[in-house]
Amino acid sequence: MAAAVALVAAAAGCGSEPAAGPTPSEQTITTPSGTTAASPGPVGDADWPTYHHDNARTGVAPGFPTLGTASVAWTSRLDGAVYGQPIVVGGMVYAATENDTVYALDPATGKAKWSRHLATPVPQHDLPCGNIDPLGITSTMVYDPATGLVFALAESTGGHHTLYGVDAATGTVRVVRAAEPPKGDPIAHQQRSALTLLDGKVYVAYGGLAGDCAHYIGSVVAVPTVGNGPVASYAVPTTREAGIWAPGGAAVLDGHLLYAVGNGESTSGYDGSDSVLELDPQLKLTDRFSPSTWADDNAHDLDLGSMSPAVVGTHVLIAGKRGTGYVLDGKHFGGIGGEVAKTEICKAFGGSAVNGDTVYVPCTDGTRAVRVDSAGKPQVLWHTTVPARGAPVLGGGAVWVVDYEDGLLYLLDPASGAVRQKLSIGTAPHFASPTLAGEQAYVGTLTGVVAVRPS
Template sequence: MPRHRWADPLSAGVCALALLLGGCASGSGGTPGTPNGGTGASPGPSSPGPSELTAGPRGPTPAAPGDWTQYHRDALRTGTVPDLPAAGAPARTWAAHLDGAVYGQPLLVGGRVLAATENNTVYALDPSGGTVLWSRNLGAPARESELPCGNIDPLGITSTPVYDPATGLLFVLAELAGGRHRLTGLDAATGEVVVSRDAEPPVGDRTAHQQRAALALWDGRVVIAYGGLYGDCGDYRGTVLSVPATGAGEIRAYTVPTGREGGIWASGGPVVDGDRLLLSVGNGESTGGGHDGSDSVLSLTPELTRADFFAPATWAEDNAADLDLGSLAPVRVGPYVLAVGKRGTGYLLDAKNLGGIGGEKARADVCPAFGGAAVDGTTVYVPCEDGLVRLAVGADASLHVDWRLPLGRGGSPVVGGGAVWVLDWRAATLHTVDPASGRVLHTVDVGAKVPNFASPVLVGDQVLVGTADGVTAFRTR
């Protein structure tokens, strides 16, 4: 986790907004906000207790062509929408003002925009105008005063949810008052809570763990990755959980074998690469001696055992200086895996053999990178601390920077409609960029503050952006 970089710009203003909307009130119920004066749904019920809730077997509800069901659209987190018609200048069409900040990507499933807030409310919105179709509050969020450190207040649902077409459920991970972590599966059509189960890291202090990495769906199970809070305080260790999507059965776990830290926190989350899971791990407390599993790229089996790994030869120095690989999700590109972290070095790894310590195929100076990259063929668009980089990956394991686009703070890009789409979350602007040259084609003001590492969503002729107070939509044609 970052110790000194990018204190969150939203925490001071979000609670004031939520107080106006009822979201900072104590208790588990909350009154959802309403977009553009539309009619709001009634408050959701109190949070379920610690026991599992299941409604028995459910029929499959496949996603429609063009739906956006998880972070960066697919299991490999490519962030690329093939065959999307050419896009024009984006124009803001509606803004849904909800009860808190939307840090994760909004999703589009079954003709509904699905978004989750830091006040632990999940919303379904009409994509044509942003009207609330249903909302469900899952309980009071954690507050900064009850956590050992951090910079998001209130702290509720931070990660991007995932939709399971086999059950028709939308899964979210909520941080609740007292620092509890709970996985909930809601019927995407109605908001009914079908699955509810505590999903706590098995090691360390639960209040020191933060769940920011996007959720993943893998072989009928929901994958949850944990890091720490901003400031790297307390007793936490990077952890991966695998929970059956039915809500019942064994929870599998993997914990990074470091004494402390080693968070798995990049907003891009776990990458499902066939029969394995790829994850990037942050700095651990060890700065010498044997490698402690931190500052690495991991390959995990379905049983969540480590099958392979890579760590830079500089891992001990990286840990000491907080310059680890944990800030960007791994990128699968052709026969390779690309890893870029806070040091700014890009490491190209053999996907079949990640290489262990210092075993990269190639490396190059790229940029300090955060969030999730976008992949189009053998081209990778890397979100940088101060902009966007187009990186070409050669069949000969070469790495070449084609262009750099300076921005105040570069969000995580997506590709479609003949353009690269990227947010400058410091300036709260959305840019369309020519993929070949890096030239900015269009720039539009989002109209609200934008969370750190934010990433737009491309669905048909719309672009959706999570903001400090809800979701904003743009039309592209």
């Protein structure tokens, strides 16, 4: 799943020279002619400002057009692979590439209104392991309506991790803050989890590179959206690993952040890995769950960290690499073995969609629908017969899910999982997830972004 780097398509507007490092004085910033500063304001239902639409990560698009005969509207070739989910705000599509470039795309044509090259990405040969080449912006960005900025976390040469706030209207860089993981070797960390905006801060979660090499420790960093206030952090209390890398990032429940954590090295003394964490906005640990099988999970790489937690009413559903789904009480996770209920679901990787009491789970052998009743009892309703293995979203009366390996977009019946339609979109990164906003869907691919009309 190495990221293919393509030539930049001709685009309107202009960009800046690459930033050599994480300090504002080192950047050359230009503003495209004919643009004005962003006008901060609330986002609407037709927008998609963060991963899976909202901080609960529901993946549901209210008011999205009813599915008819879907078709590809346009394909925009950018300067690298788009691993993060595109976001849409105010009638503009924003996408970030592994070449450390952020684009603002016209939803009608796919042409760039502006582009901003933020830094020089890390070539794979400079990493201790990994499978993305080069390694630049991998996570889903987030839009802040209070400042009018789009935030992106860029990895750059030398193993730097820098948070950039880019003016949504002009592409001007207005915030540059170092956001390094608090423990371990920075170059060993990969930032894949979606960014989360909460209470005036951007939360950045870290895991390791493919191959689990070198010295990394799962952690979360909180950076203020304005000013030069201190950066807060939390690190899993383990000697190594315990990465927080699920692409959906944090789900927010009652003002707290829920993260899934991967396996640690310990198989004897519990080290906080293979868990679901609840952190308050100051990044203090307030609750935690781990399965009673945590030691065996750690020994065999069967941890929970591959799927982001799904908030279902007052409960939380989590699955992972073992295939067991656990339902947690949202008010008290219960510690080790403290689940409300459990059942076999699937090996799950990525983010889910949640509509009422039904969770659409991103299974490696195809999406499943799982109902969680008011008592927390889970029941698998259906399993689609096609390899729709990406992270599903819901809108227009269909479940939209990508088969990233075969380059197909499936549109499934929400009640049965039957295929209503499929489209060829080109090869997508692992765990890719569509964005449903306005009148179209948008999918990041290994060469850019594809837009799809629902009818």
